[in-house]
Amino acid sequence: MALSHAILVCLTERPMSGYDLAKFFDTSIAFFWKATHPQIYRELKKLGGQGYVTSAEEVQSGKPNRFVYSITDAGKQALKDWSREPVALPLIKDDLLVRLQAIEYVDKDALREQIRARLAAHREQLGQYHHIRDVRFSDGKPAPEDLGKLMGLELGIQYEQGWIAWCEGVLQRLEGT
Amino acid sequence: MALSHAILVCLTERPMSGYDLAKFFDTSIAFFWKATHPQIYRELKKLGGQGYVTSAEEVQSGKPNRFVYSITDAGKQALKDWSREPVALPLIKDDLLVRLQAIEYVDKDALREQIRARLAAHREQLGQYHHIRDVRFSDGKPAPEDLGKLMGLELGIQYEQGWIAWCEGVLQRLEGT
DNA sequence: AGCATATATGTGTCAATGCACATATGAATT
DNA sequence: AATTCATATGTGCATTGACACATATATGCT
Numbered sequence: 001m002a003l004s005h006a007i008l009v010c011l012t013e014r015p016m017s018g019y020d021l022a023k024f025f026d027t028s029i030a031f032f033w034k035a036t037h038p039q040i041y042r043e044l045k046k047l048g049g050q051g052y053v054t055s056a057e058e059v060q061s062g063k064p065n066r067f068v069y070s071i072t073d074a075g076k077q078a079l080k081d082w083s084r085e086p087v088a089l090p091l092i093k094d095d096l097l098v099r100l101q102a103i104e105y106v107d108k109d110a111l112r113e114q115i116r117a118r119l120a121a122h123r124e125q126l127g128q129y130h131h132i133r134d135v136r137f138s139d140g141k142p143a144p145e146d147l148g149k150l151m152g153l154e155l156g157i158q159y160e161q162g163w164i165a166w167c168e169g170v171l172q173r174l175e176g177t
Numbered sequence: 178m179a180l181s182h183a184i185l186v187c188l189t190e191r192p193m194s195g196y197d198l199a200k201f202f203d204t205s206i207a208f209f210w211k212a213t214h215p216q217i218y219r220e221l222k223k224l225g226g227q228g229y230v231t232s233a234e235e236v237q238s239g240k241p242n243r244f245v246y247s248i249t250d251a252g253k254q255a256l257k258d259w260s261r262e263p264v265a266l267p268l269i270k271d272d273l274l275v276r277l278q279a280i281e282y283v284d285k286d287a288l289r290e291q292i293r294a295r296l297a298a299h300r301e302q303l304g305q306y307h308h309i310r311d312v313r314f315s316d317g318k319p320a321p322e323d324l325g326k327l328m329g330l331e332l333g334i335q336y337e338q339g340w341i342a343w344c345e346g347v348l349q350r351l352e353g354t
Numbered sequence: 355a356g357c358a359t360a361t362a363t364g365t366g367t368c369a370a371t372g373c374a375c376a377t378a379t380g381a382a383t384t
Numbered sequence: 385a386a387t388t389c390a391t392a393t394g395t396g397c398a399t400t401g402a403c404a405c406a407t408a409t410a411t412g413c414t
Contacts (some may be wrong), residue, residue: 007280032269083283092209103325106260146304148280
């Protein structure tokens with residue numbers, strides 16, 4: 001169970017509603033985890049039951065009321081306990097690479113198109129990372145609490161650059177085959 | 178549903194039993210997908226029901242009999258159909274990166290230790306990839322049916338090298354914090 | 355004699371995930 | 385006037401995945 005911890009991590013940044021969290025998971029720092037809103041709402045209730053978060057109803061006019069969740073001291077302790085558990089190696093799990101293994105059995109035109117689309121997606125993602133880095137970490141020395149976020153961002157940048165280079169090479173070698 | 182396709186891809190290489198497939202998924206080319214043996218056995222039965230694989234019982238003395246599965250023409254067609262479907266962007270989904278986001282709330286000694294362990298794991302994996310490349314693709318020009326496997330391998334090598342460099346940089350910056 | 359290991363195939367179960375659907379409101383667009 | 389969009393929260397269901405447990409046999413180790 002790691003979604004619960006990912007949510008707790010998000011809530012260390014600031015209190016958020018389920019709706020906020022869903023957007024946060026969609027766009028922001030959480031490139032390395034994803035969740036749909038039903039998952040998040042369910043998980044928030046579970047976390048509330050465990051005492052790791054508290055919720056406060058925020059009355060709004062015009063829009064439906066929000067339930068804003070904050071991490072509790074018990075939640076922070078749970079994060080620290082979790083942080084001592086060993087982490088698993090993430091695996092790649094990519095349809096594209098599976099298809100490449102059976103290159104003689106797939107539709108090569110479709111494959112080339114998929115790689116081109118993938119390349120575009122990685123370039124787009126890289127652009128987003130660069131943008132975040134520029135607006136958030138433009139000055140040389142990040143605050144200590146931001147260091148981890150910067151390093152995560154740097155991993156993302158390197159990761160996308162690696163994929164981009166690989167896609168370009170693959171496309172060249174697939175030309176005319 | 179992609180495990181079924183990953184299995185079909187494996188069976189294009191050679192007919193295999195469930196046991197073989199489980200080992201294949203554990204060690205060999207399938208770095209980018211994983212499956213446990215109960216999953217594989219169940220999936221094989223489903224694939225048999227769909228007519229995508231056929232099984233032949235192989236009588237063995239001493240050991241239990243094996244059921245060796247082969248991909249059928251219908252299975253090859255299913256692979257081709259699947260290869261035309263768009264692929265999703267894989268996401269990273271890494272506990273370690275989640276923890277980095279909340280660096281002020283985690284146990285830093287544990288984190289450093291986890292990164293060191295991760296670094297060792299990536300080096301180990303890189304060694305395996307290099308080994309496979311050397312024994313299987315030592316001569317310059319791979320056969321057309323192996324080109325995809327080589328490119329997958331190259332992605333794996335680049336991927337591991339990227340992680341290794343990142344881990345080393347992170348460990349340096351985390352020293353003394 | 356007992357135990358671990360490798361081969362080989364399964365069942366049963368629960369957690370995690372994903373996706374469609376459901377509901378409510380106000381603002382902006384067509 | 386009708387539709388779409390953004391805000392906001394949920395339920396229900398099917399699939400996927402992970403993991404413990406179950407069974408059977410032969411070999412090799414202690």
